[in-house]
Amino acid sequence: MNILVLGGDGYCGWPTSLHLSARGHHIGIVDGFLKRQWEYEIGTQSLTPIRSLHHRLRTWELVSGKKIPLFVGDITSYDFLASVFRRFQPDAVIHYAEQPSAPYSMMDRQHAVFTQVNNVVGTLNVLFAIKDLAPECHLVKLGTMGEYGTPNIDIEEGFIEVNHNGRKDLLPFPKQPGSLYHLTKVHDSHNIMFSCRVWGIRATDLNQGVVYGTMTEEVALDENLINRFQYDAIFGTALNRFCAQAAAGHQLTVHGVGKQTRGFLDIRDTVRCVELACLNPAARGEFRVFNQFTQQFSVLELAEMVQTAGSKFNLDVKIAHIPNPRVESEEHYYNAKHTKLASLGLEPHWLNDSLVDSLLNVALKYKDRIDNSQLMPDVDWRHGSSAARSRAGQDEAGAEMTSPALALS
Amino acid sequence: MNILVLGGDGYCGWPTSLHLSARGHHIGIVDGFLKRQWEYEIGTQSLTPIRSLHHRLRTWELVSGKKIPLFVGDITSYDFLASVFRRFQPDAVIHYAEQPSAPYSMMDRQHAVFTQVNNVVGTLNVLFAIKDLAPECHLVKLGTMGEYGTPNIDIEEGFIEVNHNGRKDLLPFPKQPGSLYHLTKVHDSHNIMFSCRVWGIRATDLNQGVVYGTMTEEVALDENLINRFQYDAIFGTALNRFCAQAAAGHQLTVHGVGKQTRGFLDIRDTVRCVELACLNPAARGEFRVFNQFTQQFSVLELAEMVQTAGSKFNLDVKIAHIPNPRVESEEHYYNAKHTKLASLGLEPHWLNDSLVDSLLNVALKYKDRIDNSQLMPDVDWRHGSSAARSRAGQDEAGAEMTSPALALS
Numbered sequence: 001m002n003i004l005v006l007g008g009d010g011y012c013g014w015p016t017s018l019h020l021s022a023r024g025h026h027i028g029i030v031d032g033f034l035k036r037q038w039e040y041e042i043g044t045q046s047l048t049p050i051r052s053l054h055h056r057l058r059t060w061e062l063v064s065g066k067k068i069p070l071f072v073g074d075i076t077s078y079d080f081l082a083s084v085f086r087r088f089q090p091d092a093v094i095h096y097a098e099q100p101s102a103p104y105s106m107m108d109r110q111h112a113v114f115t116q117v118n119n120v121v122g123t124l125n126v127l128f129a130i131k132d133l134a135p136e137c138h139l140v141k142l143g144t145m146g147e148y149g150t151p152n153i154d155i156e157e158g159f160i161e162v163n164h165n166g167r168k169d170l171l172p173f174p175k176q177p178g179s180l181y182h183l184t185k186v187h188d189s190h191n192i193m194f195s196c197r198v199w200g201i202r203a204t205d206l207n208q209g210v211v212y213g214t215m216t217e218e219v220a221l222d223e224n225l226i227n228r229f230q231y232d233a234i235f236g237t238a239l240n241r242f243c244a245q246a247a248a249g250h251q252l253t254v255h256g257v258g259k260q261t262r263g264f265l266d267i268r269d270t271v272r273c274v275e276l277a278c279l280n281p282a283a284r285g286e287f288r289v290f291n292q293f294t295q296q297f298s299v300l301e302l303a304e305m306v307q308t309a310g311s312k313f314n315l316d317v318k319i320a321h322i323p324n325p326r327v328e329s330e331e332h333y334y335n336a337k338h339t340k341l342a343s344l345g346l347e348p349h350w351l352n353d354s355l356v357d358s359l360l361n362v363a364l365k366y367k368d369r370i371d372n373s374q375l376m377p378d379v380d381w382r383h384g385s386s387a388a389r390s391r392a393g394q395d396e397a398g399a400e401m402t403s404p405a406l407a408l409s
Numbered sequence: 410m411n412i413l414v415l416g417g418d419g420y421c422g423w424p425t426s427l428h429l430s431a432r433g434h435h436i437g438i439v440d441g442f443l444k445r446q447w448e449y450e451i452g453t454q455s456l457t458p459i460r461s462l463h464h465r466l467r468t469w470e471l472v473s474g475k476k477i478p479l480f481v482g483d484i485t486s487y488d489f490l491a492s493v494f495r496r497f498q499p500d501a502v503i504h505y506a507e508q509p510s511a512p513y514s515m516m517d518r519q520h521a522v523f524t525q526v527n528n529v530v531g532t533l534n535v536l537f538a539i540k541d542l543a544p545e546c547h548l549v550k551l552g553t554m555g556e557y558g559t560p561n562i563d564i565e566e567g568f569i570e571v572n573h574n575g576r577k578d579l580l581p582f583p584k585q586p587g588s589l590y591h592l593t594k595v596h597d598s599h600n601i602m603f604s605c606r607v608w609g610i611r612a613t614d615l616n617q618g619v620v621y622g623t624m625t626e627e628v629a630l631d632e633n634l635i636n637r638f639q640y641d642a643i644f645g646t647a648l649n650r651f652c653a654q655a656a657a658g659h660q661l662t663v664h665g666v667g668k669q670t671r672g673f674l675d676i677r678d679t680v681r682c683v684e685l686a687c688l689n690p691a692a693r694g695e696f697r698v699f700n701q702f703t704q705q706f707s708v709l710e711l712a713e714m715v716q717t718a719g720s721k722f723n724l725d726v727k728i729a730h731i732p733n734p735r736v737e738s739e740e741h742y743y744n745a746k747h748t749k750l751a752s753l754g755l756e757p758h759w760l761n762d763s764l765v766d767s768l769l770n771v772a773l774k775y776k777d778r779i780d781n782s783q784l785m786p787d788v789d790w791r792h793g794s795s796a797a798r799s800r801a802g803q804d805e806a807g808a809e810m811t812s813p814a815l816a817l818s
Contacts (some may be wrong), residue, residue: 053474078518109487109537111532120529120596121522128518152578153571162562162571162583167742169561172582174571175599183603187596189586194592198736198790319690328608383608 003278004088006030006126007096008068009053011140011271012211012226016094018218018225019271020278021066030081030097032074034118034237038104044232044374047244047366048214051224059224069217075122078129085133092138092278095126098184103234103325103379105181107386112180113261119184120191128268138281139203140274141192143185143293145293146338147247147261149176150329155336158205158289170174176327179381183240189289196287203286206276207387208270209263209293213355214362216268227267229362238299239264239351240359241375241387242306246317247363248370252307256324258300261334263293266349270344276344286373291338294348313364412517412687415439415484415535416505418462420637421551421679425503427634428680429628429687430475437497438462439490439506441483441744443527444570444644447513453641453783456653456775457623460633468633473679484531487538494542501547501687504535506732507593511555511735512643512788517797527777528593530572531770536604547690548612550601552594552700554672554745556616556724557584567614567698578646588790598698605685605696610694613686618672619681621648622764623771625677629776636676638771641783647708648673649768650761651715651782655726657779661716662786665733670743677756685753696703699703700747718765722773734786742751 003020007013021027031053039045051059053070061067069088073080075097098119099105104116123141130137148155149172158348160173160277172193175186188205195201214229230236233253242252265273275291282288303319310317324330342348347353363370380386412429416422417438418588438464448454460468462479470476478497484506505567507528508514526625531551539546560583569582584595597614604610623638639645640653644661651661674682682701691697695700712728719726719772734741751757758764772779789792 109534109541114531116529116600117526120525124518124522128521132518146722152581153576153580154574160571160573160583162569164562166568167562171562171583172585173558174569174583176581176600177603178604180600183596183599187592190586190592190595191525193541194586194589267617289594295622 001026001091002026002028002089003092003094004030004090005094005096006029007098009033009037010036010096011072011230012048012267013070013096014056014121015216015227015267016217016271017068018060018260020275021060021068022064023217023275024149028071029068030071030073030075030084030091032072032178034074034330038099039235042232042234044367044371045236046138047079047229047231047363047369049230049366049369050226056225059222063221063225075125076118078125081125081129082133083361085129090134090137092140092281093126093130094140094274095123095277096142097288099181102179102181103233104379106179106381107262107385109171109378111405115181116184116187120187123188123191124187127192127201130197130201131195135200138278139192140199140277141188141203141205143205144182144205145207145209146182147175147177147186147189148336149178150332150334152333155291157291157340175299180282193284193287197286199284202282205289206273206277207289209265211265212237212268213267213269213359216271223366233268233372233377239302239306242303243356243359243363244351245375246360246381247311247367248317248324248372250372250375251320252303253322253375254303254319256321257330258303258321259298259299259331260328261296261332263296263336263338263405264292264353265293268349269294273341273346276341276346280344280394290340291336292341293338294335296408305356306360309353309360312357312367313360317337325377327381336387356396410500410687411498412432412500412501413437413439413493414503415503416507418442419444419505420639421676422505423654424625424676424681425634425683426477428625429684430469430477431473431627432684436477437480437493438477439480439482439493441481441485445702447508447575451643453639453643453780454638454778456638456772456778457635458634458775458778459637462778463562465634472630472634473503477686480620484534486528490534493568494538499543499546501549501690501778502535502539503549503683503687504532510592510644510710511588511590512786514588515788515790516794519745524590525593525596529596532597533600535771536601536610538609540604541581544609547687548601548610549686550597550612550614550616552598552616553591554616554618555591556584556586556799557582557745558587558600559741559743560585561742564700566746566749567681573647575709587735595661602696605694608760611691611693613691614695614696614698615682615686616698616700618674619646620655620676620679621646622676622768623761625680625791636701640779640788641790643788648715651712652765652768652772653779654722654784655715655719655769656776657781657784658738659728659781659784660729661712662731663708663712663728664735664786665730666739667712668707668740670705670741671706671761672700672705672745673762675760676702677758678755682750682755692702699749701750702743704746704760705743705745714765715769718762720767722769734789736790740763743811
C-alpha cells in the first residue's frame with residue numbers, strides 16, 4: 001500500500017513510518033520541520049538525541065533495505081501538497097502534521113491564531129487534495145481524546161444515540177475541548193465529517209489518548225533511529241515528563257489535586273492502531289471515529305508509579321501538587337469507550353512496572369541533556385506565558401508569527 | 410451604552426447600527442468593505458442602490474442628529490482591532506463581520522480556506538481584544554441556525570440534556586452544519602464557549618435563521634439610508650431572491666423537492682433581537698445561545714407565497730424544481746426551539762401577504778438593476794463553481810486569495 005505520513009519526523013510519525021515500512025508498505029514522509037523550529041523558539045529539545053531526518057532515513061535504508069522518499073515542505077501550502085499527491089499517488093494518508101501542544105496554543109494570541117490556522121488549513125488542504133487528486137485515498141487523521149473534555153456521561157466513539165422528547169437520532173458526540181489546540185482538532189473533525197458526507201471521502205478520525213514510551217521494535221534497531229522523548233512543559237506529556245523530572249532530581253509536578261483522568265497508550269500501540277486503521281479502510285463517504293487508547297489513569301496515579309520505580313533506582317522522588325495552570329476539573333467522572341480498535345485486532349501493551357523502569361532508564365541515560373528551566377509549567381490558561389506577558393502591549397506593534405505555516409501561499 | 414458594530418455596512422449590520430443609534434446608544438461602526446469587494450469579484454450588486462458608508466453616515470447625522478464614528482479596517486488585523494477597542498471602549502460588541510455565504514465558501518479550495526481563516530481568525534481576535542482590553546464587554550456574536558443541521562430530534566437553544574447509560578449531563582447541542590461557511594460558525598461557537606469558561610468572557614451566540622425583508626423604521630427615513638437587498642445566487646437568501654426572480658420574470662428556483670424547512674425572521678426582528686441581547690447582557694463567564702428566528706417554513710412554501718403575491722401584480726410566476734446544488738435532506742423532521750428571545754420581550758413581525766407584497770414592490774421598483782445571469786445557482790456542493798472548474802489545474806500555480814483578510818499582519 002502507498003502510505004503517505006504527514007509529520008513523519010515527529011514523535012508518533014517517525015515510529016509509524018518505520019513500523020509500516022517494515023511491514024512492506026511503500027511509505028513516503030512529508031515534513032516541514034516546523035516542530036524542530038518550535039523547539040528552537042521555546043529553547044528546548046528532545047531528551048533523546050534525535051538525528052536529522054535525512055540521517056534517520058539513510059540509517060533505515062542501511063538497516064532494513066527499505067527506501068522512504070522524503071518530501072520537505074509545509075502542507076498549508078497547497079502547491080506543495082498537491083505536487084506530492086501527484087508524484088506519490090497515496091492509497092492512504094496518515095495526518096500527524098499539526099501543532100500538537102496545548103500550552104503552545106495558550107501562550108498568547110499570536111500562538112493561538114497560528115495554531116488554529118496551521119492545523120485547520122493543513123487539514124482542509126489534505127481534504128481538497130484527496131477530493132481532487134486521489135478520491136479513493138483513505139484519510140487516517142490523528143485527533144485527540146481531549147476533544148470530548150470530561151462530560152458527566154460515558155464517552156462513546158464519535159457518535160451517541162440521543163433520545164429526546166420521544167424521538168431519537170445518532171448524533172456527533174458533543175465536544176468540550178480544553179485548550180485552543182484541542183479546539184483545532186474539534187474543528188478538523190467537523191470539517192472532515194462534512195467532507196465525507198459531501199465529497200464521499202473515506203476517513204478515520206483517531207481520537208488518541210496521551211502517548212507514553214519512546215521505543216518501538218524498529219526504533220530499537222539502531223541508535224541513529226532513536227525516537228523523540230519530550231520532557232519540557234510545552235511539548236512533553238505526563239508519564240514521559242515525570243520520568244525526566246525523577247531523573248533530574250526534580251519534584252514531579254502534578255497539576256492541583258491530580259485526579260484528572262485521561263486515556264493513555266504505549267507508543268507501540270499507537271503504531272499498531274494506525275496500521276489497523278490503514279489495513280481496514282473506511283468506506284467511501286464514511287466518517288469513522290476510533291477512540292485510540294488502552295487504559296485510563298489519573299495523573300496522580302502515574303506520578304505514584306514513577307515514584308515507586310524511582311525507589312528501585314535509589315532516587316528520592318517527591319510529588320508536588322502545584323497550582324493548576326489549566327482550567328479543568330481536577331476530580332470528575334470519566335469512562336470512555338475504546339472497543340473498535342480492539343475489535344480490529346489491537347492487543348494492548350499494558351502499562352506496567354517494567355515499562356516505567358525502562359522509561360526511567362532512558363531518562364537517566366540522557367539526564368545530562370535535561371534543562372531544568374524547562375520542567376515547570378510557565379503557560380497559564382488564564383494569563384498566557386510569562387514571556388508573552390513581559391511583551392504586553394507589544395502585540396499590536398509586532399507582526400504575526402512569521403513561521404512558513406502562516407504564509408499561506 | 411457604547412456599542413461597536415463589526416460589519417456595520419452589511420445587510421443586518423447597517424439597520425442594527427441605526428436602530429441602536431436611534432435609541433440613544435453610542436454606536437461605532439467597524440467595516441473593511443470586504444463584502445463590497447466580494448460583490449465585485451462575483452460581478453453582482455445589491456438590488457437596491459446602496460450608498461457608500463460615508464454617504465449613509467452623513468445622511469443619518471442629518472436625519473437624526475446622531476453621529477456614528479466609522480473605523481475602516483479588517484478585524485483579522487489585531488493591530489487595527491485593538492486600536493479601535495482602545496479608542497472606543499465598547500460595553501458591547503456586535504459581531505457581524507464574517508464572510509456570510511455558503512455558496513461562496515463552496516466555490517473552490519481557495520474560497521473555502523479564505524472563509525474559514527477569515528471568520529475564525531476575526532472571532533479569535535475579538536475574543537483576545539475583549540480579554541485583554543475590555544474584559545467587561547459583552548460579545549453579541551451572529552451565528553446561524555444552520556449550525557445544527559437537520560437532526561431527527563427537536564433542536565434546543567445551544568445545549569441539550571443527554572441521559573445516557575443511567576447518567577446525565579447538559580451538553581452542547583451536536584452540530585451538523587451544511588457547508589464550509591456554516592462550519593466556520595460552529596468553529597466560532599466552540600472557540601467562544603471555551604473563552605467564556607477560561608477567561609470569563611460574557612457572550613451571546615445568536616443562532617440566526619434566514620433573514621428576509623430590507624426595510625426597518627430607520628432605513629425608511631431617507632432613500633440615502635436604503636439597505637441591501639441581495640438577489641444573486643451567492644449572497645441572496647430565499648424569500649428576497651424569490652421576489653427578485655418574480656420581478657425579473659424568472660422562474661422561482663426551488664432546490665429539489667423544496668421541503669427543506671428552516672427558521673426565518675423579518676429584518677425588523679433581527680435588529681430588535683440584537684437590541685434585546687445588548688440590553689440583557691450575559692453574566693461574566695456565561696456562554697448563552699439564543700435561537701433567533703420567529704417562524705419555520707419550507708422553501709416551497711415561501712415560493713408559493715411569492716407566486717400568490719405575484720398574481721396581484723399580474724405577474725405569471727412559475728416555480729421550477731431545479732437539481733439541488735447542495736447536499737442536504739430535502740424532506741426531514743424540523744422543530745427548533747426559540748423561546749429565549751421571546752421571554753426577553755421580542756414581539757415578532759409575522760410573515761404575511763402584505764410583507765411579501767411590499768418586498769415584491771421593492772424588487773419591481775429596482776428590477777432594471779437585476780442581472781439575469783446571477784439568478785441561477787452556479788456553485789455545486791460536490792463540484793464547486795463552474796468558473797473554478799474552468800480554472801482546474803491552475804490552483805497550484807495560483808497564489809492564495811489576495812484579499813486583505815488573508816494578509817494576517
